[in-house]
Amino acid sequence: MAQVVEEERELEHGDLVVVTGMTGAGRSTAAKELEDLGYFVVDNLPPALVRDVVRMVDESHGPDQSIAVVVDVRSGSFFESLREVLAEGVTHRRTTLLFLEADDDVLVRRQEAARRPHPLQAGGRLLDGLAQERKVMSDLRGHADLVIDTSDLNVHQLTARIARAFGTEERLALKVTVVSFGFKYGIPVDADYVADMRFLPNPHWVPELRPRTGRERDVSDYVMSQAGAAEFLERFVPLVVDVGRGYLREGKRFMTVAVGCTGGKHRSVAMAEEICLRLSDHGLDAKATHRDLGRE
Structure with missing residues (x-):
């Protein structure tokens, strides 16, 4: 197999990324990562509907919303129409064609692990389907803006490659939601970390603070002045930062x-x-949100 050449392009908001490539090469992983990066993602889209999707997103989310569409051989005889769409351009958006591929032995192992037949396999062997797919895909691969060979990449390495190619500094930053809650209403099910503040004296028992909330200065000052509060923050915040890097x-x-x-x-x-x-x-x-504020 010829060596794959990768050319990573710096994209702007509002771009359109067309994800295609060999079955089992990681299209779903790429689509999920693009969605995490803030793209509006549509999987298994017939090429004839690309313009309709762009128009819909423009109207509902605005022209700055980036879009990613996944097209592949499941759409049938679509390659001719896809080439036409890419050649004509899609309204105001710069379009980037991402092509994912891998060696045949790797694709066979992945397909067998997934226990799915190849869409072009028909009644033949899996390798027959892959050979037919490569033949159909050859011209499209030659026009790709970015080709990624995933033969030696695991899921984390592929997502990192996609992030580097299509992410912006803002999109790649760790987003932390700090949510306050009351234990009597239950622990948030989506919490990665839970910190218990019940080791601090409760402002509820201070008459002038009882009707107020922790967002008000006098309550905040009271909480922060208690023994152990400063020490907790000095230990807990660096822990979250270190885990966030991981x-x-x-x-x-x-x-x-x-x-x-x-x-x-x-x-x-x-x-x-x-x-x-x-x-x-x-x-x-980081963003703070208060789940149970106002429930009392």
């Missing part, structure tokens, strides 16, 4: 940190806001 290395760009107290009104709210501020100081894209 998440990014593994291609995971979303983290949910849950901060709880009894009712989710005072201590957890104040701490969630402070944790969010400190994570932002470390350069993380």
Whole structure:
């Protein structure tokens, strides 16, 4: 097999990425990563509908919304129409054709592991289907803007390659949601980490603070002044930062940190806001949200 040449292009918002390539080469993985990067993704799209999808996204999300469509041999005899779409261009968007491929022995192992027949296999062998697919795909591969050979790539390595090619600095940043909650209402099911603030005195028992919330300065000052509060923040925030770096290395760009107290009104709210501020100081894209505020 000829050596694959990769040319990574710096993309802008509003681009259209057409993902295609060999069956088993990683189209679904690429599509999932593009979706995580903020692209509007449509899988198994007939090429004739590409313009319709662009028009729909323009109307519903605006022309700056990036789009990725996955097209492959499941669409039938589509290659001629796909070449026409790419040659004519799609309205105002710059279109990039991403082609994924791999060696036959790798594709065979992946297809056998998935226990799926090749769409062009018909009644023959899996290798027959792959040979037919390569023949049909050869011209399209030659026109690809970026070719990635996934033969020696695992899922994490492929997602990293896609992120490097199509991600922006904003899209690649770790996004941390710090959510406050009340234990009496249950722990958030989507939490990656849970911190318990019930070791701090409860402002609920201070009459002038009881009706207020942790978002107000007097409550926040009360919580932060308690013994152990500063020490907790000094240890917990660097831990989240370090784990976040590991998440990014593994291609995971979303983290949910849950901060709880009894009712989710005072201590957890104040701490969630402070944790969010400190994570932002470390350069993380952090946002605080308060699940149970107002339930009492």
